[in-house]
Amino acid sequence: MNDQALGTICDYLKPKMFKENAQVVEAGQPLNTMLYIIAGSMQAYLPIRAAGEACPSTSFEILEKGMLVGEQLLDWAAKTKTFYDQPVSFKTVRCAEKVEAFALTINDLKTLVVSKDIFQRSSKSEV
Template sequence: MNDQALGTICDYLKPKMFEENAQVIEAGQPLNVMLYIIAGSMQAYLPIRAAGEACPSTSFETLEKGMFVGEQLLDWAAKTKTFYDQPVSFKTVRCAEKVEAFALTVNDWKTLVVSRDIFQRSSKSEV
């Protein structure tokens, strides 16, 4: 990806604020947003099934300033041909404290790929 493409992506970034304990992403649900954390921290964990109900696991990954959440959308946007194959999150992500982030939604990625051609594709018909 070249500097011009990165600049175009930055034009689509939107600031987002999340309160402490807010659930941002739920495991098993479509991944709708990619976040770049600029302040605060989040916890990502794989849910455990106990008696048919999902429970938070005791092991989690801490996501902090400078880290991404939902980065699978970048890979998806670069490879998708139809946009009907939106990825599903395999982790639940909650805010450990108040979080500030920059967001790119699925629709932002669709617009960037279709109208801006930020990824090297041989033709628009691939999208």
């Protein structure tokens, strides 16, 4: 992705605040937003199934300043042809503390791909 495409994406970013313990993404649910963390931290974990119920894993990944949540949306947007095959999250993400982030919604990403051509495609008919 070139600098112009990154600049165009930045124009669509919106500030977002999350409270401590807020659930940001649930495993198995569609990803609607990509987040760039600018302050605070989150925990991402794979749920464990015990007796048919999902329970938090005891091992988790810490996501902090400068890291992304939902970055697979960029890869999906670059490859999708229909936008009907929205990816789902494999992890549950919760805020370990108050978090400030910049958000790029899936609808904004669709708009960027269709109208701004942030990804190289051979023709507009592919989207």
